[in-house]
Amino acid sequence: MSSLICPRQSLTFRARSYMAFAFAPQPPIADWLADLDATLERSKGFFAGHPVALDLSAASLTPSEIVELVASLAERGIRVLGIEGIEPNEAMPGLPPVLRSGRGAQEIEIPEPASASPAPAPPPQKQEPASLLIDSPVRSGQSVVYIEGDVTVLGSVGSGAEIIAGGSIHIYGTLRGLAMAGASGNSRARIFCHRFEGELLAIGPHYKTADEIEASLRRGPAQAWLDGNTLKITAMN
């Protein structure tokens, strides 16, 4: 049986930082989970879809207790992005990866619903799709991160600048930097630009660097989208 030997392409690895909520459970875990449930009662779905990091440095759980905790959180619609505060040997297969060197940000206030009286939960409002509009060029070195939805730029995106969106990215100008759409896992996100001269395009985990993108697409309008697991980039006319 012969196998095709494909020429190896060199991989480029980049570091990326994201904002995540950090949960730091204190023992006893059952009580902590009860407190969490009370919070979720007041603000349903607050954490849904948001990456959450689990800081277990105060908890000292056994590996099986960690598995149970992650499962309990999953039942509540909370997906754990990674775990910090444990030794690598405590991490079991199937658990989220161990995180290092997290940087704390400010405390986050969980908003209470407007009505203070114990009224039944108000009917779910129709959510407006969230979208960020930037009406000036994005300069080299600037970084726009908007996990909540689409990003639209009225201007160009400079070389060395990056746009990271949970939804789609629309650039009414020249893309010279990086565009990463669907960062929250939305595989239907797309990238559109008036003129493509970019360094990297990504939708979710699938990316292509400038080298891997057909030269004929440069200098013209282009869109990128996912076809299954393949990132497709075509000219727009």
Add this chain to the structure above:
Amino acid sequence: MSDEKSGRVVVVTSGKGGVGKTTSTASLGAALAHLGQKVVVIDFDVGLRNLDLVLGAERRVVFDLINVINGVAKLPQALIKDKRLENLFLLPASQTRDKDALTEEGVAKVIAELRTKFDWIVCDSPAGIERGATLAMRHADSAIIVTNPEVSSVRDSDRIIGLLDSKTEKAERGECVDKHLLITRYHPWRAARGEMLSIDDVLDILSIPLIGIIPESEEVLRASNVGSPVTLNAPLSAPAKAYFDATKRLKGEQIAMHIPTESRGLFNKLFGRKAA
């Protein structure tokens, strides 16, 4: 007796080194002074001072910006008056290695005092995006972004433009620093052959208004050699005229942009005369 002024702070910056910030600061400062304005030029390059050299004042430096910030000297004692233009003053940079001595509060106080005494305060920024550069731009009302028609200079200028929109007091107040593009080292010959980024290429990428195009010229080098800004040393030369036009635009005048063209080439080359 001094009448209170309310000076305008202009930062001359670029990101990339060696593109012509110091030359431009000196040339524009001298042009403004020649046009009757009271001007102070400040060198923010701690440890590698240059502005004094380009102005020919290197032998007269007694006190510098850091001496003033530290209280070792008062501002009037540190200011060096130009010998040729009575409206032009220089506040030199320090040659010490103590970059941390350049404090935000210190610079703010100096700039505030200078605003009351001068029509124009022109800050010569060092290259890079570190403390000297961010402090030079911090109090700017306007910025002149000096750019060569060359890829790394253009990218660095873009970076600096981004910083002007975030690291300045004006940006923090929600206002905008006026940005002006000054293209330097322009070679009409290379541009015509498509070997150099065109003005339009640079404008398209940076998207800020153009304040001037300074052609590459031996006159600039000559001026630096003798320690006199080109606008003073050779005021009728092409670069000097371009700097004067840029100065007038900075003051708000509408001047049609002149794109430097090739000199009357072959004839002059044959007879050994160099066109300005």
Add this chain to the structure above:
Amino acid sequence: MNLLSLFRRGSAPVARERLQILLAHERETRDQPDLLGVLREEILAVIARHVAFDPDKVQITMDRGSTVSTLAVDIEIPNRRRASGAASQQLSQLAFTARTATARSQWTNGLV
């Protein structure tokens, strides 16, 4: 010095001469305290022992040359009404000029 002849040869010699003077001074003072700076401080201290003056009213100018450097100290001193000892001078301005002579790049300690 005939400037015109310098220009006929090009501006590079002017640049060279300026640099030689400047760097000679900068190399000399890189690791040692600046002689003129020290003089300035000590002169002001001596004068302060005899007469009170406003340090803000002191103007110091310097001109470093290839063979001779000049330090000029200009101080405004209030007039005294009564004479008192050796320091009774009715001065309104004390201008002090110090010249130091150099041999090439060597500083000497003498005041000319």
